[in-house]
Amino acid sequence: MEEKLMSKKKPSFAVNERLNRYLAKYNRNTKIPVFYDDLLRFSGSVVVYDQHDEDTFWVRCYYPDFEREEIDNSLKQVYTIMHSDGSDDSLEFLTVDAIDYCTFGNSKPFRIKVRNILNDSFTYFYVKKADASRIYGLEFEHLLSPHRINFLVYKDTLIEEHIAGIPGDVFIEDHLPLCDNRAQTQIAKQFVKFNERCTVRLLGDMRSYNYVVIPTHDFDHVEYQIRAIDFDQQCFEGNLKVYRPQFFKENLKMVQLVQEKLQESSIEQYRKEERSLLAKRIINTRPRYKELLRCMINDHVSTQANVKSLRKDLYKYTNDMKFKRASTMGQILRTALDFVRRNYEDVNMKRLLESS
Structure with a gap:
């Protein structure tokens, strides 16, 4: 695969x-x-x-x-x-x-x-x-x-x-079967959010051994987070599926867990939550974020064939014409993140106008 x-x-x-x-x-x-x-x-x-x-x-x-x-x-x-x-x-x-x-x-x-x-x-x-x-x-x-x-x-x-945590493949094999229903539901939620975060910021190859699961004890239960530990595939590949952890066979049990534990409406809610959080972080770190993006836009971090393929996939995925005009991976990433930020700001503006 x-x-x-x-x-x-x-x-x-x-x-x-x-x-x-x-x-x-x-x-x-x-x-x-x-x-x-x-x-x-x-x-x-x-x-x-x-x-x-x-x-x-x-x-x-x-x-x-x-x-x-x-x-x-x-x-x-x-x-x-x-x-x-x-x-x-x-x-x-x-x-x-x-x-x-x-x-x-x-x-x-x-x-x-x-x-x-x-x-x-x-x-x-x-x-x-x-x-x-x-x-x-x-x-x-x-x-x-x-x-x-x-x-x-x-x-x-x-x-x-070093990023501490339980390697994803070890967690899926040894720990996930021992989790109760509440924990499995929470892990499913975190995988949806992790999947969305990787897709939007174009971090690829999140097979199970490239991320860790971090359990945190909180009173009478355990909270879970999923965190990337390998950043080698930032904006290189030309296939959009590479940036979506759900498409790797090593994550199949996580995908099945999402299907079993979450309704479609909940999945969409968690995706929106993660996009909103990303938009807030973009706004809060804007000077440094924009400076980093300018570096990447003027850098060579992939092949021209991959750039053409990815911008085509992203246009089909979003219908945003700006992807068609991107000529570097940095411009593609900027367009993807701007797409998320604009949607967040549009929703906020609409809410403000309705409440005034």
Whole structure:
């Protein structure tokens, strides 16, 4: 199914000077002491298995002794830059427990596990090759989703914080069958909203292992949220279905849950709610949002064939003639988000006129 929806491999796009200036202005661009290529110099590795002894597609890397100390110190400094003021005061209390390398997917990231030896708590972050489309995805996630996200870019290296939660495929297989009726209804609602958010902001490839489910205990019940964790497919593919999680077979059980638990009127209500929230975030972050969009409009993050195909799909989906005039992925995204914002403002204006 995915082979028909998506290209076999998405290329990486360099970060241009305009986007670099944007990142520097908003404190996303800072000097760091280690590069992605430095971590590629591992001398050996072993497969990382999960609790069921299945291959996770991650390998644990080992480095020569004369390099490991320098790499560890550099990674600890990156941790303090991301989570503190970047000073060396806390370095002696930190240790790098593991450096794992992912052999699956486009970005081939390194996952770094850093532990505080004073209280034995630990956290993760990721080191990846800087890719412009991924950076746009991360920044739009920060501006337009309910979640904030922390990342840093330096030259050709991207440092990305870990997003905690239960991987979607694990949740669907192991946790969803144990949820009661109320919880399943709420999860169905959240999937509808997540599906709408991805579609409107053109974040693609949300197969179940590219998002997490986050349970939050609230008095006598558990609330659930669904959050994207992979931003590699921001505005690249030319098929609109790639930007709609409902069309991936890995999400079939979620789609069935929506069909079982929600009426059509409720589904439409939740879609409207999510579009309204997106419109509010666009309005509230307008100066930064518009600056980011201008960067993307003048950038190259896809192929011309994909641009033509996507604008055709979106015109059929919305009947908005403005999609036909879009010549870059940035213009397509601006048109999609403007479509949502205009509808929200029109409804508000109509309500104000009726009440006056």
